[in-house]
């Protein structure tokens with residue numbers, strides 16, 4: 001394993017090149033920033049940030065639920081999938097941006113808490129997967145001519161993808177809650 005150390009200019013004094021060591025250096029640096037001190041010292045910040053995180057979750061999950069149920073033909077059958085997806089696109093993008101921002105603020109407030117737990121990285125991987133699969137699903141529906149016409153039946157592959165997406169979002173919520181109860185990985189400062 002590489003164990004090279006070097007000075008960095010942005011306040012990180014020692015940085016090793018193994019990913020775990022780099023994360024430790026990053027957490028140590030983050031914990032010394034004014035932002036981290038502010039989030040940790042002001043009693044109103046964390047509950048407010050958590051509230052926004054939860055509100056943004058409701059927007060993303062509502063959009064995912066309606067889209068998946070529409071693909072499965074359970075709700076909004078009179079509306080095209082394209083019209084629904086367009087309606088939910090902007091709120092979903094704003095909500096995901098808010099989730100990232102509030103998530104990062106929570107990490108800043110307690111840098112050793114989430115980032116040294118495997119479940120946090122599972123959550124990040126699942127979020128990336130959910131966003132990629134949603135883009136793939138929508139692109140696939142467009143290419144099959146199912147986008148604009150509410151009467152065109154949705155092929156089984158896309159229906160299966162819609163069910164899979166719901167399960168992935170569910171797993172993301174479980175992972176989010178689990179962060180608070182998981183142990184840090186062996187040897188980590190968590």
Ligand code: HEM
Nearest residue numbers: 050057060099100103104106107114172173176177179180
């Ligand atoms: C996009 C980047 C995201 C980041 C960086 C992030 C980060 C975090 C962090 C640091 C926590 C606090 C965990 C703790 O200390 O106990 C948290 C909680 C949580 N997150 Fe996220 N998150 C993100 C997106 C999402 C998404 C997309 C969802 C679900 C749709 C989600 C669901 C949750 C849930 C359910 C909790 C627990 C809330 C609570 O118990 O108060 N997060 N997240």
